[in-house]
Every structure is written in C-alpha cells, then in structure tokens.
Amino acid sequence: xxxxxxxxxxxxxxxxxxxxxxxxxxxxxxxxxxxxxxxxxxxxxxxxxxxxxxxxxxxxxxxxxxxxxxxxxxxxxxxxxxxxxxxxxxxxxxxxxxxxxxxxxxxxxxxxxxxxxxxxxxxxxxxxxxxxxxxxxxxxxxxxxxxxxxxxxxxxxxxxxxxxxxxxxxxxxxxxxxxxxxxxxxxxxxx
Amino acid sequence: xxxxxxxxxxxxxxxxxxxxxxxxxxxxxxxxxxxxxxxxxxxxxxxxxxxxxxxxxxxxxxxxxxxxxxxxxxxxxxxxxxxxxxxxxxxxxxxxxxxxxxxxxxxxxxxxxxxxxxxxxxxxxxxxxxxxxxxxxxxxxxxxxxxxxxxxxxxxxxxxxxxxxxxxxxxxxxxxxxxxxxxxxxxxxxxxxxxxxxxxxxxxxxxxxxxxxxxxxxxxxxxxxxxxxxxxxxxxxxxxxxxxxxxxxxx
Amino acid sequence: xxxxxxxxxxxxxxxxxxxxxxxxxxxxxxxxxxxxxxxxxxxxxxxxxxxxxxxxxxxxxxxxxxxxxxxxxxxxxxxxxxxxxxxxxxxxxxxxxxxxxxxxxxxxxxxxxxxxxxxxxxxxxxxxxxxxxxxxxxxxxxxxxxxxxxxxxxxxxxxxxxxxxxxxxxxxxxxxxxxxxxxxxxxxxxxxxxxxxxxxxxxxxxxxxxxxxxxxxxxxxxxxxxxxxxxxxxxxxxxxxxxxxxxxxxxxxxxxxxxxxxxxxxxxxxxxxxxxxxxxxxxxxxxxxxxxxxxxxxxxxxxxxxxxxxxxxxxxxxxxxxxxxxxxxxxxxxxxxxxxxxxxxxxxxxxxxxxxxxxxxxxxxxxxxxxxxxxxxxxxxxxx
Numbered sequence: 001x002x003x004x005x006x007x008x009x010x011x012x013x014x015x016x017x018x019x020x021x022x023x024x025x026x027x028x029x030x031x032x033x034x035x036x037x038x039x040x041x042x043x044x045x046x047x048x049x050x051x052x053x054x055x056x057x058x059x060x061x062x063x064x065x066x067x068x069x070x071x072x073x074x075x076x077x078x079x080x081x082x083x084x085x086x087x088x089x090x091x092x093x094x095x096x097x098x099x100x101x102x103x104x105x106x107x108x109x110x111x112x113x114x115x116x117x118x119x120x121x122x123x124x125x126x127x128x129x130x131x132x133x134x135x136x137x138x139x140x141x142x143x144x145x146x147x148x149x150x151x152x153x154x155x156x157x158x159x160x161x162x163x164x165x166x167x168x169x170x171x172x173x174x175x176x177x178x179x180x181x182x183x184x185x186x187x188x189x190x191x
Numbered sequence: 192x193x194x195x196x197x198x199x200x201x202x203x204x205x206x207x208x209x210x211x212x213x214x215x216x217x218x219x220x221x222x223x224x225x226x227x228x229x230x231x232x233x234x235x236x237x238x239x240x241x242x243x244x245x246x247x248x249x250x251x252x253x254x255x256x257x258x259x260x261x262x263x264x265x266x267x268x269x270x271x272x273x274x275x276x277x278x279x280x281x282x283x284x285x286x287x288x289x290x291x292x293x294x295x296x297x298x299x300x301x302x303x304x305x306x307x308x309x310x311x312x313x314x315x316x317x318x319x320x321x322x323x324x325x326x327x328x329x330x331x332x333x334x335x336x337x338x339x340x341x342x343x344x345x346x347x348x349x350x351x352x353x354x355x356x357x358x359x360x361x362x363x364x365x366x367x368x369x370x371x372x373x374x375x376x377x378x379x380x381x382x383x384x385x386x387x388x389x390x391x392x393x394x395x396x397x398x399x400x401x402x403x404x405x406x407x408x409x410x411x412x413x414x415x416x417x418x419x420x421x422x423x424x425x426x427x428x429x430x431x432x433x434x435x436x437x438x439x440x441x442x
Numbered sequence: 443x444x445x446x447x448x449x450x451x452x453x454x455x456x457x458x459x460x461x462x463x464x465x466x467x468x469x470x471x472x473x474x475x476x477x478x479x480x481x482x483x484x485x486x487x488x489x490x491x492x493x494x495x496x497x498x499x500x501x502x503x504x505x506x507x508x509x510x511x512x513x514x515x516x517x518x519x520x521x522x523x524x525x526x527x528x529x530x531x532x533x534x535x536x537x538x539x540x541x542x543x544x545x546x547x548x549x550x551x552x553x554x555x556x557x558x559x560x561x562x563x564x565x566x567x568x569x570x571x572x573x574x575x576x577x578x579x580x581x582x583x584x585x586x587x588x589x590x591x592x593x594x595x596x597x598x599x600x601x602x603x604x605x606x607x608x609x610x611x612x613x614x615x616x617x618x619x620x621x622x623x624x625x626x627x628x629x630x631x632x633x634x635x636x637x638x639x640x641x642x643x644x645x646x647x648x649x650x651x652x653x654x655x656x657x658x659x660x661x662x663x664x665x666x667x668x669x670x671x672x673x674x675x676x677x678x679x680x681x682x683x684x685x686x687x688x689x690x691x692x693x694x695x696x697x698x699x700x701x702x703x704x705x706x707x708x709x710x711x712x713x714x715x716x717x718x719x720x721x722x723x724x725x726x727x728x729x730x731x732x733x734x735x736x737x738x739x740x741x742x743x744x745x746x747x748x749x750x751x752x753x754x755x756x757x758x759x760x761x762x763x764x765x766x767x768x769x770x771x772x773x774x775x776x777x778x779x780x781x782x783x784x785x786x787x788x789x790x791x792x793x794x795x796x797x798x799x800x801x802x803x804x805x806x807x808x809x810x811x812x813x814x815x816x817x818x819x820x821x822x823x824x825x826x
Contacts, residue, residue, distance in 0.1 A: 003262040003287070032284075033312050066312070101388045101410060103314035103357055107194045107236060107440035127194060127440040129267055131289070131314045131357075150193055172267045172289070174234070174442055207648050219652075221645030229642060232634035370795070399799045422578045422736060422796055424640050426617060430457045434444065 001030050001064070004171035008178060010185045018050035026185060027054055031066020035091055035134065036078030038070055048084060055086050060189040061163045062118075068158065068165030069136060077134055086163045088139040089155070094132075100151040103133040110146045110156050110168065117191055118164055118183045119145070119157075122176040128156075128168035129177070136167060162189030194440045196236040196411035197401065197428050199418055200392055201226060203253060203272070204244045210419050211243070212368030214321075214336035220419040224259045230418075231264035233425045236440060238264065239317075239360075239413060241292060242272030243335055250279065254286040261287025269317055272335075275299070277306045284311060290357065294319040295333040298340050301350055308355030317390065318351050319360040320344075322377065329377055336364050344377075348385060356387055360413065363393035370396025370416050375407040382408045397421065398431040405437050443738060443800055449747035450760055454737035454798045456636075457616035471612050471620040472751045479623065481687050487625070488685035491678070492524050495604040501529040501556070503604040506593040508532065509546045510722045512608035514703055515693035516682045520606060521553045522700075529602055531593040533663070534561040535585040537723045540816050541706045549701050560592055566660045572782050573650050578639045579736050579796035581778070582729060583646070587638050587664035590628070594667050598675055605679040609688045611636070614744070628679040630666045642666070691754065694718040708741075709772040710811040712763055716745045724820045727772025727811065734769050735793045738801030742768040770811035780823055 005012040005028075012028070015021055029051070031038065042048050055061050063071045072083040075091035083091070096102050107127035112119060135154035138144045148156035148167070156167045164184075170177035201208050203223055211217035220226070227238055240260070242253045250273075257270050270283050271292025280291050280303075291311075296303045297318055308316055321336050322329045322344070331340045331347060340347075351359075361381060363374040373394045382389050391404045392413035401412050417423050429439045444453040446466035451458055459467045496502050505520065505528045507513045520526045530550070550557050567584050574583030597605055607628050612620045617636045626632070634642070641649075643665035650656060697703040705717025709727030720726045720741065734740040746760035779786060790805050797803060 004265050007263075007265070032315065033310060037309070096386045101386055103388070104193065105314060105358060105388050106196050106411065108192065109441065123442070126442045130193075131267070133312075133314055169267070169289075171265055174265070176442055178265065208645075219648040221648065222642065225642040225644045229634040229638075229640050229645075232631045233636075233640065397797075397799050418640065420577055420795070422580060422639070422798070424636070426635065427456050430459050430616070431453070433459050434453055 001028065001171045004178060004181060005185070008182050008185070010182075016045065016047075018046055021047065021050040021054050024054065025059060026187070027051070027059065027061045028184070029061070029063040029067030029070065031064055031069065033066060034077050035066065035069055035075035035083070036081040038066055039075070039081045039083060042070075042084075051084060052086065055084075055163050058162050058189050060184060060187045061086070062184050063163075063165035064171075065132060065167060065169055068167055069132075069134060071158070071163060071165045072136060073139075075134065087143055087158050087160050087165065089137050089143075089158070091134050091136055094135050094154070095151055097151045103131060104135075104150045105131045108148050108150060108156075108168075110148055112146050113144055114142075116145050116157075116159060116164070117187055118159075118180050120179075120183050122179045126176055128166075128170065128173040130156075130168045132167060136165070159191065161191070192438060193410075194236075194438045195405045195409075195432070196390075197425050197432070197439070198237045198239055198390065198411050198413045199230045199235050199425065200239045200241070200413040200415045202241050202243045202415070203256065204242075205249065206252060206256070209243070210368060210415055214364050214367055217368070223256050224263070227260045227264045227266075230425065231266045234429070234440075234442075235266055235425045236411070237267040237269065239269045239271075239292065241270070244272075247273065250282065254282050257283060257286040257288055271317070271319065275303070277303060277310065280307045280311070284315070290315050290317055292317045292319050292360065294321060295335075297347070297351055298331075298333045298342070301354060304351065304354040304356065308357075312357075313355040314357045316355065316357040317360050318356045318358070318387075319362060320347070321362045321364055323364045324374075324377075332364065344381070345384075348381070352385065356385075358388045358390055358410075359385060360390040360392055362413075366394030367392075368416050369394050370420070372396065372400040373404045373409075373412070375404065378404070378407055378409055398423070398428055401428060401432060402435045402437060405432070446747070448757075449750045450743060450757060450764070451747050452737070452739050452743070452801075454801050455739065459616065467616045467619070468614070468747075469751055471616065474623075475612070475620045475687065479620065479687070484685045488682075491604070491680075491685075492526065495678075496524075496526070499601050499603070501600065501602045502526040503606050504529050504531055504593055504597050504600070504602040505606050506531050506533070506589060507546075507557075508589065508722050509538070509542045509549070510720065511690055511694050511697065511703070511718045514545070514549055514697050514701065516606055516608040517549065517553065517555065518697055518701060519682060519686070521555065528555055528606075529596070529600060530555050530557040531596050532557065532559040533585075533588045533592045534559055535582075535588065535723060536561065536564060536567055537725045537820075539706065539721065539724050540819055541704060542722045545701075545703050549697075549703065552701050558596060560663065562588060562663050563660055566656070568781055569650050569654045569656075570646065570664075572784075573646065574639060574641070575782070576792055577641070577649075579732055579793055580639055580729075581732075582725075583639055583641060584664060585723075587633075587643065587666075590633055590637050591643075591666045592663045594672065594677075594679070595663070597677060598667055598671050601675065603675045603677045605677065607679070607681045608683060609690075610681040610683040613683060613688055625684045626681055628681060629672075630669060633666050689752070690718065690748070691752070707814045709774060709814060710767060710770050711741060711745075712767045715763070716741075719745055724774055724816075725778060727774040728778045731770075731772050731775060732793065735803045735805075736796050736801075737798050738803070739764075740768050769808065771808045772811050773813045773817055774820070777820060777822065
C-alpha cells in the first residue's frame with residue numbers, strides 16, 4: 001500500500017497512535033487478518049475513539065478489505081465482535097456453493113451503483129482484486145456504491161459522507177485501482 | 192463473476208531465478224526483481240515466488256528481494272519456501288508479501304498454519320502440495336521434493352482443513368518442467384474434496400494446457416517453463432484463453 | 443485454425459481476440475482509428491508538443507531511425523512539417539542491406555540532419571541471438587532491445603527529452619489499443635510488455651555468462667536506462683502515429699517521391715507487391731520463417747490483412763497470395779546457421795519445442811524461397 005501511494009507521488013505515513021490519527025489529512029485503514037483480532041487490537045491501542053473522532057471531523061477516510069469491514073456495525077468472524085460502526089451493516093461469512101470456493105480470491109467485477117469521486121476516471125464493469133472470506137451487508141441501499149457477485153451479490157464499495165470502504169485491494173488492481181487511490185488522496189471528503 | 196487466474200511461478204535460488212525440471216537443478220531464468228517487473232507490466236494476475244534453496248541461510252536476502260519486488264510491482268505477491276515459524280512469515284509479510292506459501296511446515300509443524308491464519312487471516316495462506324504418482328496413489332513430498340512423507344493425501348487434507356488453509360496449490364513433480372501438460376487427475380480428486388480454491392502447477396507447455404486445466408476445475412494455473420522457454424507471455428496467454436471461452440480479468 | 447472473419451489473421455497471432463462476430467480486435471482497433479479518433483485534435487496536440495520543446499536543447503527531438511518506411515517517413519514528416527532539428531539515432535543490428543544504406547544516405551543528405559550510428563559487439567550479438575532463439579524462437583532480442591534502449595541512453599547523454607517513434611503498436615497488435623483513445627507511451631513498461639520478449643538485460647546476463655566470456659558492460663546497449671534519469675530529463679517518448687493517422691502505403695508514396703526512397707525485393711514476399719515492407723534487414727527471411735514454423739502464418743498474411751483493413755484488397759485475393767507465397771524456407775537461413783554454428787536439424791529441434799497450438803509445422807515439406815539480388819553481398823563469417 002505504501003509503495004503504491006508513493007509511486008503515485010503521495011507521502012504516506014504509517015501511524016499507530018491516536019495523536020497521529022488526529023493530525024492526518026487523509027486516513028487509510030488497510031486490513032489484514034480477522035475482524036475480531038483487528039477490533040480487539042484497535043481497542044487495546046485506544047484507536048477506536050481516535051478513528052471515530054477523525055471521521056466526525058469530515059476528513060476523508062478509506063477502509064480497504066478488512067479495513068472496510070471494520071467500518072461496519074458488527075462482524076460475525078470469530079464469534080462476533082462490534083465494529084467501528086461508521087457505516088451501518090454487518091459482516092458475515094461468504095457461503096460455499098456450486099462453483100463457489102472460499103476464500104473469494106482473484107479478480108471479480110465491480111458493478112458501480114452510483115457515482116462517487118473515488119471512482120472518477122475509472123472504468124465501470126471492470127475487475128479488481130479480492131481476497132476475503134467475509135463480506136459486507138450494508139443496511140442502507142444508498143450507501144452501497146458498488147456490488148460484486150460471488151454466489152451472492154455483496155457490497156464491494158460502501159460510503160457515507162467522508163467515509164468510504166472498498167472490499168477489494170485497489171493497490172493490487174492495476175490502473176483502475178491506482179486511480180482510486182489517487183482520487184482518494186485528492187478527495188476533500190465531500191460527495 | 193470471479194475470473195480464472197494465470198500466475199507466473201518463479202523459483203528463487205541464491206539471488207537468481209531458476210527453472211527446474213522434475214525438481215532437479217535448473218537453468219538460470221533471470222533476475223528476480225526485473226523478471227517480476229516484467230510480469231507485472233505483462234498484466235500477470237498474481238506472482239508466486241518460492242525460495243527453493245531453503246530459508247535457513249537465505250531468509251534475509253530473500254526477504255530483501257521480496258521488499259524490492261513489492262515496492263515496484265503492484266501485483267498480489269505470494270512467497271514461500273522454507274517457512275518454518277510464524278516469525279519467518281512475519282518477516283515476509285512485513286517485507287510486502289500478500290500471502291505466504293507453506294509446504295513442509297504442514298507436515299512438521301502444522302500448528303504454524305493455525306498461527307499464521309489467526310494473525311493474518313486464512314486467505315493469506317497457500318498450502319502447497321508436491322506429489323508424485325506411485326502405483327496409482329499420490330505420494331506426498333516435503334523439503335523441496337527430497338523427502339517422501341508417510342501420510343495419505345486424504346489424511347493430509349484432513350489435517351490442513353481444520354487449520355485455516357486459504358488456497359491449495361498442487362504441484363506435480365513428474366510434470367515439472369516437462370511442458371507436456373498439467374496432471375488433471377489429482378486436481379479433479381482434490382477439488383471434489385476441498386472447498387478451497389485450487390491452483391495447479393507443473394507441466395504447462397503451451398496455452399492449450401492452460402485451457403485444459405481451467406476447464407477441469409482449476410481456479411488458477413501456475414506457470415513456469417511456458418513463459419521462460421516459450422514465445423509466450425501472460426498477455427498472449429489470456430487472449431488465447433478468452434478465445435477459448437475462459438473468463439479472465441477485465442480492465 | 444480459427445481466423446478473423448475479416449482480415450484472415452489466425453488465432454496464433456499474438457494478442458488476437460475474436461469477438462462474437464468472429465472479427466478480430468486488430469480490425470476493431472482499426473475501425474476505431476478510422477472512425478472515432480479525432481485526428482485534428484491529435485494534430486493539435488502534436489503542434490503543442492513540438493512548440494513546448496522547440497529550441498530548448500541542443501536538438502529539438504531525437505528520432506530513432508532504422509531506415510525502414512516508418513522511421514524514414516517519421517523523420518521526413520517532422521523535418522518538413524515542423525522544420526525541427528532532430529538528432530537521428532540509428533542502432534545497427536548488424537544486417538543492413540545495401541539498398542537500405544543507399545536509401546539512408548539519400549534521406550540524410552536530402553533532409554540535412556545530424557546522425558549518430560551505433561554498432562554493438564558482433565560476438566555478443568551472436569551469443570544473444572542463440573539464447574533468444576532457444577528461449578523464445580525469436581533471435582532478434584538484441585535488435586528489439588537495442589532499438590528501444592540505446593536511443594534512450596543517447597537522449598539522456600545529449601539531454602534531448604522529446605523522442606519520436608513511428609507507428610503505434612496498436613497498428614499491429616493489441617498490447618495497446620487504439621480504442622483506449624490514449625497516447626501510447628514508449629516507456630519501460632511497454633519495453634517489458636512486449637518489446638524485450640519478456641527478457642531484460644539483467645535476466646540475459648545470468649543466462650549467458652556461464653559459457654560466454656561476458657563483460658557486464660557488454661549488455662549496456664540493451665538495458666533500459668533507469669527511470670529516475672528519464673524522469674529527471676522530463677522525457678516524452680511518443681509515436682508520431684499517435685498524432686497522425688498511420689497509412690504505410692501513402693507514406694511509402696511520399697518518401698519515394700520526396701526522398702527517392704526505394705523498396706527492395708524481400709525473401710518470401712510476393713514480387714513487386716510489398717516492396718516497401720521490411721527491407722532493412724537481411725535476416726528478415728529467417729525471422730519470417732520462424733514465425734511461420736511456430737505460428738503457421740507470416741508476413742504475407744500480415745500485409746494482406748493490413749490491406750484488407752484499409753480497403754485495398756479483398757479477402758479472396760489475400761488468401762491466394764498467402765497460399766502462393768507463404769511458408770517457404772529462405773536462403774538467409776544458411777547464413778543464420780553459419781553465424782550460430784548450428785545445423786538445420788538442431789535449428790528444427792529447437793523450434794519444434796516452441797510451436798504454438800493448434801498449428802503443427804511439417805518440417806519435411808517446406809519449399810525454398812528465391813534469393814534476392816544482394817544475397818551474395820551479405821556478411822559471411824571467415825572460415826576459422
């Protein structure tokens with residue numbers, strides 16, 4: 001992620017303290033691991049309030065993959081855990097089925113539901129890179145910016161005001177993905 | 192819908208890339224960073240980089256290579272070869288790997304799979320199975336194909352299942368470097384048994400082999416010789432696949 | 443073998459994709475080029491580009507030059523249309539034909555330009571030809587990489603940021619697509635995508651140094667310069683064909699008339715029909731032969747396909763020409779085998795491994811192509 005942002009000419013900083021978060025102009029939550037572990041560690045480090053506080057100031061916030069999932073109200077992974085509750089919805093396991101193997105790994109199509117500054121200058125109906133076993137079920141339809149099909153149609157991009165989340169990895173998704181990251185760095189949080 | 196993947200598989204040995212034949216010492220096929228850059232420019236869906244020299248002495252050099260690759264190639268990167276502990280995996284993830292490939296550890300210390308999946312998520316692990324057919328049975332091998340493991344495939348899959356395997360990569364030792372086509376038999380047997388995505392490795396020589404494997408149920412095809420010793424590249428591979436009705440990434 | 447319903451290119455053609463009508467992406471790219479690209483807008487962009495760089499450095503631009511129809515037209519156009527002061531840079535692949543050299547002399551003297559020419563170490567070239575033949579069935583690695591890397595080194599050395607190439611790759615392949623409506627960047631990414639056959643100089647070093655006395659500096663001309671040096675130069679490396687609609691037949695007429703540029707007979711090509719095509723290299727015949735053995739088609743198919751797309755030929759005539767002329771063994775093969783100290787059996791064995799399905803070559807039944815008039819003037823190695 002850092003490499004991708006640097007290659008676009010931006011200056012990313014890896015932060016881990018509440019103070020650093022409050023000082024950021026843009027905040028990216030990348031994600032690796034599980035919903036439960038991530039939330040527990042954020043709580044331990046006192047970052048949950050810092051992130052919520054940051055979001056309230058209207059500055060741009062982007063959650064990626066697990067980082068998008070923890071924006072939800074609740075996640076089922078590991079027995080159930082509260083999320084940051086910045087975008088109402090829950091995160092539940094993807095189900096196996098005929099032709100559906102778990103985890104969902106690889107390139108899948110992102111069907112845009114409505115326009116958003118972060119998708120400017122990207123093509124619609126193109127593929128991005130996914131790697132996850134749980135998916136976001138948004139509560140409010142108008143907060144779903146794109147959907148992707150894998151057995152079910154899940155929300156691949158969600159947003160509310162200055163908060164945005166994508167299930168796929170833009171930093172691994174070639175030109176369109178890098179465009180999203182670039183758009184985010186230029187975003188003022190309004191949409 | 193989810194597309195099929197074409198994944199260049201690169202074997203690293205003491206700073207260079209090599210290509211083996213039937214797991215025997217191979218020929219130089221290039222510089223790891225430059226070659227990865229080339230594949231990235233050629234729209235590879237992912238990259239797999241395996242240290243076949245064994246991690247003990249080379250972990251530092253290997254992880255530095257991973258770092259260099261991750262800093263210039265924005266392609267999903269899976270690395271492995273000799274991972275024996277969570278610490279080994281930590282070093283590789285912090286060097287920029289997206290997934291780790293584990294083989295020998297699944298026989299020696301299967302706990303590691305659980306540890307890694309708990310910390311990084313099950314989707315961050317590829318379990319690699321090296322095998323050879325013997326009297327109608329697949330025999331499993333560890334330590335880069337040098338040690339036969341005394342366990343049936345069925346039992347081995349059961350062992351892994353509970354621990355959080357993300358994807359499974361099946362590698363035919365006999366077909367490695369042969370360029371005569373993948374082994375579809377074991378693929379079909381395993382794919383029917385496990386819910387994980389299947390990556391098939393060993394034997395691709397031309398694009399028709401890729402079509403066969405993907406039609407037989409592989410979710411992804413790992414490729415070595417076909418790109419190193421053929422007038423082929425991932426872009427051409429995918430044009431061919433598309434002409435034969437295989438769904439590949441659209442951008 | 444599947445073929446494009448329109449132009450006849452086969453499925454073994456690199457990057458080809460057929461749509462639901464059986465028409466190939468190359469044809470569709472050409473349609474877009476003709477109907478959708480706003481060429482007057484593109485010309486306007488070229489005007490601005492030229493204006494931005496004119497007079498700012500020792501040379502207004504750098505023009506990599508082979509002497510074939512495309513680079514000759516590019517040089518002619520930029521000098522005539524814009525009165526630019528270019529530095530012409532020629533990478534000598536080692537196989538320049540007499541007629542080509544005569545053309546070049548006329549071109550340079552008629553236009554009045556400064557020219558730099560570079561010829562790499564022949565011993566290194568021979569070793570590179572062998573390795574790239576074995577790995578890719580394409581022995582021209584030194585030429586592909588030299589042509590696209592060396593001029594960039596010169597651009598940096600002479601501080602010339604603007605580099606003009608000729609035709610955009612979308613004219614022939616789909617590594618880049620006219621339908622993206624973008625200016626194709628001739629950069630390292632493109633170099634890796636298809637120019638260098640997927641092999642960089644760093645890769646090649648390890649591949650040949652075990653049995654060849656290689657000085658690492660020997661591979662410098664084939665190495666793409668570091669991106670930071672190019673960025674510092676604020677380079678712009680573009681194709682003239684991204685700004686004007688490329689039409690090789692028309693260009694040939696122009697350079698024949700204005701520069702006395704002469705076509706040539708070419709091994710395995712219909713006499714008198716495509717005399718402007720690939721006249722600059724006497725290994726062209728072997729190159730085409732390899733393509734035929736691997737993929738079941740060659741230059742005749744490519745040229746007739748282009749004519750069909752430009753509305754200059756019907757499919758029936760194309761098929762006839764292909765049947766009559768394609769798939770012949772060139773006299774230059776003898777020279778090639780001499781350079782590489784290889785027998786034809788060894789050559790066939792190597793190529794056999796590289797055949798692209800579904801094509802299957804029949805090594806036994808291949809007729810010979812005729813010799814060109816300058817055959818005896820092509821370089822022969824001294825017997826040891």
